[in-house]
Amino acid sequence: MEWSERNKYSSFNSMKGLTYYNNYQNILRWMDGKEPLGPPIECNLDPFAACNLDCYFCITQRYLVTTPQEVGPMKRLPLDYMLRLVRFLSDWGVRGLCISGGGEPTLHSDVPEVLVAAQKAGMRTSIFTNMTVMNNELADAMWGCQFVTWSINAADGETFKAIKGIDLFERVKANVCRLMERQGQAKTFVCARMLILPENIRQIHAVCRMAKELGCGGFSIRPVDFERDDIKGHHRLALPVDAVHEQFALCHEEETSEFKVFTVTHKFDSEFHVKHDFNECLAPPLLLPILSDGNAYLCVDKKMEAPFRLGSCFPNPETILEWWGGDRHRQMMKTLDINGCSRCTFGQYNRQIEAIREDSMMVSFP
Ligand code: SF4
Numbered sequence: 001m002e003w004s005e006r007n008k009y010s011s012f013n014s015m016k017g018l019t020y021y022n023n024y025q026n027i028l029r030w031m032d033g034k035e036p037l038g039p040p041i042e043c044n045l046d047p048f049a050a051c052n053l054d055c056y057f058c059i060t061q062r063y064l065v066t067t068p069q070e071v072g073p074m075k076r077l078p079l080d081y082m083l084r085l086v087r088f089l090s091d092w093g094v095r096g097l098c099i100s101g102g103g104e105p106t107l108h109s110d111v112p113e114v115l116v117a118a119q120k121a122g123m124r125t126s127i128f129t130n131m132t133v134m135n136n137e138l139a140d141a142m143w144g145c146q147f148v149t150w151s152i153n154a155a156d157g158e159t160f161k162a163i164k165g166i167d168l169f170e171r172v173k174a175n176v177c178r179l180m181e182r183q184g185q186a187k188t189f190v191c192a193r194m195l196i197l198p199e200n201i202r203q204i205h206a207v208c209r210m211a212k213e214l215g216c217g218g219f220s221i222r223p224v225d226f227e228r229d230d231i232k233g234h235h236r237l238a239l240p241v242d243a244v245h246e247q248f249a250l251c252h253e254e255e256t257s258e259f260k261v262f263t264v265t266h267k268f269d270s271e272f273h274v275k276h277d278f279n280e281c282l283a284p285p286l287l288l289p290i291l292s293d294g295n296a297y298l299c300v301d302k303k304m305e306a307p308f309r310l311g312s313c314f315p316n317p318e319t320i321l322e323w324w325g326g327d328r329h330r331q332m333m334k335t336l337d338i339n340g341c342s343r344c345t346f347g348q349y350n351r352q353i354e355a356i357r358e359d360s361m362m363v364s365f366p
Helices: 012-033 079-092 113-119 136-142 157-162 169-182 201-213 240-255 316-322 327-334 348-356
Strands: 042-045 094-098 126-129 147-149 189-196 218-223 260-263 287-290 295-297 309-312
Touching: 012 327, 012 348, 042 079, 079 113, 079 309, 079 316, 094 113, 113 126, 113 136, 126 201, 136 169, 157 169, 169 189, 169 295, 189 201, 201 218, 201 240, 309 316, 309 327
Parallel strands: 042 094, 042 287, 094 126, 126 147, 147 189, 189 218, 218 260
Antiparallel strands: 287 295, 295 309
């Protein structure tokens, strides 16, 4: 069980991809050269390419620096540019803006202003953070988001340090408290996020309880992808699957109408290893990742990989229209070898688009 019956229509359920039916049709027609590619649903913006933690499993460690003071040009997007980008994206028809990383986005002091600008422009916003930074401006901007996801991965300082290189466990907890104190009438979904790692198997339930006690709206957990070949020391982990499921069961017992639990495993096989149950890469145009170097890449799993750079959109966001949906973009997807990919965030969407193309659900007959 990944979620309870009453919470099956959640952001974690990949079946939400079927609400993107019109986008799927557009992608298929565009791939056949029959119509232009429409705008992505979401822009995933990485404003800052540095982090104050040093997680050994980080999928962006290849291009991150861990000393934010040394961040140089194009590791930190300027505020003026991000505000112009938000205006462009909103006018173009992009619905969601997710501020995330590569890097810890809250280390960029202008992130609250960018979130508020997107909210005022009518976009839905979200932020992924390690919650080591908090101030009043940031808390206000977070409460304007549709959801806030913060990563934790440990139930005590010692484990936190073993996993993230430095013990900021108490600071993270204090920052979550500080955020939740301001809750008011906001509808923001604040979710603690955990990855299953060899070091934290026995702490899964404890972390879930901690998130509940801190007043969060939910707890989500999924297996780590330690198989990517750009992670230092990468290998196939042999995780004790039964012990994990025992912890999952305890987590689901914590669920209430105010606290939701998502033990998300459907993108992995039964041993929590990467799986590909699709044949083609078709879903990337649902989302546009823009990074702190002002470049956009094919998908969130290919950030800062030169062969998958779609083009630059710095300093003029409008230049996106020069390469988005162009022949090179289409060709990149047509020639992509999915065996060169590790975990695919959009794997289930790729599979759904294949099903739409085959019309295996016979959608003309509800
Ligand atoms: S991970 Fe690979 S298959 Fe998946 S969307 Fe990205 S490029 Fe395509």
